[in-house]
Amino acid sequence: MSTRAVLEVIALDAEDAVAAQAGGADRLELVTDMAADGLTPSAATFAGIRAAVDIPLRVMLRLADGFAADDVERLAGTAGELRAAGAEEFVLGFLDADGGVDLAAVERLVAVLEGCRWTFHRAIDRAADREALRKRLEGQPGLDTYLTAGAPGGVDDGLPVLVAEAARSGQPGYEQRIMVGGGLRLDHVPPLRDAGIDAFHIGGAARPEGWTGPVGADAVARWRAVLDAG
Template sequence: MSKRAVLEVIALGVEDAVAAQAGGADRLELVTDMAADGLTPPVETFAGIRAAVDIDLRVMLRPAGGFAVGDHLERLVRTAREMRDAGADAFVLGFLDADGGVDLPAVERVVGELDGCRWTFHRAIDRAADRDALRKQLDGMPGLDTYLTAGSAGGVDAGLPTLVAEAARSGEAGYEQQLLVGGGLRLDHVPQLRAAGIDAFHIGGAARPDGWGRPVSAEAVASWRAVVDAAR
């Protein structure tokens, strides 16, 4: 029997987290400021959500919009340390340099604060000049177990062929990590992705039928849970 696929939901606060867990989410990505596509939440937000739910949490480490760390590295390192001190044990991060390559020094510096915790390299991969080169450079990085990707900066519609091709390379050097698909993901994409062997899905706006100004809907999450579980 195949293992249950992962359904990850973006949570901005406790109300989101409780609804997502009630709807059947396996994991939460904790962020703030979706106008900037998700930045690091306050430590207090993490603590409140951690106290409210018992599913896995991954905390975003992203100091500003875009995918360059810029002048924020030292602050981000301090924030990572604060999150670890507060009990966070899984994270989301990813930085590119001006040429669209992975900013390896920045990634290594932040990951060095995570004590081997599991982490996701997020959709910066969809803006990379060379996805394969990025994966090879990050191969063996402590704790890296997931890539959050739409396969394309334009979203899953444009990225489907890339996602299917990368899933087929699972187990190769640089491709051992789980593919977590998100970014313009729709329910009708799920059967094709599941058929390709992809078993992790990430939703944000899709969990909020009334828009980002309203909390996560447990019913919306439950509808995704049902489709993800049925498409095996």
């Protein structure tokens, strides 16, 4: 394929960010506390990473483990602080108790983001109805990406769903880019590329020592090479 695939890497700090950029990452997802599956970093952490690299940064908006919005007003305040610090791209996603999208929480944050681009993250993989979620989010300002494994258990389980959703690209509710992440391995890349998917997200795969160690530029470069070969 001629389209260069987007490679997004999770970064916890400036050291991660520098290594990811050196390895060929196109974009970073900034989080803290991976024990809780990635929460919102401080504005100071964002500023330090922003000063260290020049590739796009998407900042997680999430206060607690799970997919409930928790304290929406507190999160809206934090989003405002990040905006004031220069953040321009974000990641968010909330479900209600029934597994539907928490549209009120999403709209509250989107209002603070004022048109910034954002990703709806893997909450979609826990939704009761993926298509209904997409339809309800249709037209939300700035929404340009769904980060998904296709299934709660990861890409191994979700590959058929990802391929089927990619085939619907451009249809109502399916205009956004699919970015695949969650148990993603290099051997998943060829079938996903064949399906027309051109965005990939890695976390632990970019860390030779696992989450206890930093991002490795060589590990990221290995992914970059496979994506470019596709």
